[in-house]
């Protein structure tokens with residue numbers, strides 16, 4: 001399992017960090033087998049697994065349920081759990097209580113909070129209590145109702161300065177890493193150069209210290225994929241073809257055939 005100091009050293013050595021989302025044990029097992037550095041049980045869970053149109057309905061209980069599954073699948077990968085909508089902005093003791101549940105009940109190693117300077121005090125309190133915190137700036141999907149959509153953030157200089165200030169505040173508060181989502185590459189570079197802690201980009205270009213992709217986007221599962229995500233497979237097409245073949249075989253009687261007839265020694 002990677003440690004917080006090791007992740008910071010990776011940045012210092014110029015080694016890129018590969019993070020991936022996971023929501024269940026089989027995908028986590030595969031990620032661990034190929035050596036992913038970090039797993040994120042993101043609240044994208046709501047959209048890619050639970051069928052919601054935003055991340056907002058996801059509950060703490062749902063996050064804990066899926067985090068436990070991920071940890072069973074990948075016992076040796078540093079795993080970050082998103083605190084769902086609203087939690088980062090609750091009073092510190094409540095955020096700490098939720099984070100303790102993430103660690104004790106979910107098995108997470110760290111939590112991720114969406115927010116800027118307004119949550120710096122909370123980040124400091126969690127860090128002091130021994131909860132590693134990953135920040136999340138730029139496009140914050142939990143703000144989708146306020147923003148009116150999933151749009152690039154930090155394009156204006158004033159907004160870029162604000163993000164840079166927020167990034168510094170989160171680092172000063174003790175955050176061990178920072179997700180930068182959907183910001184211009186030049187701004188992601190500025191932020192990455194200004195910080196000692198690693199930046200993990202998603203739609204933030206190349207000048208960050210690591211990347212994160214959503215499992216389903218990487219595999220090409222789902223109807224819409226952001227342009228900045230690279231699909232390494234077109235699994236949706238392959239799954240559809242396999243399921244359609246199964247249905248056709250059941251209907252035609254081609255499945256099961258002789259080799260699938262159970263034998264007495266089968267369990």
Ligand code: KIV
Nearest residue numbers: 021042043044179212
């Ligand atoms: O919820 C999520 O999966 C995330 C990543 C996209 C960074 O926050």
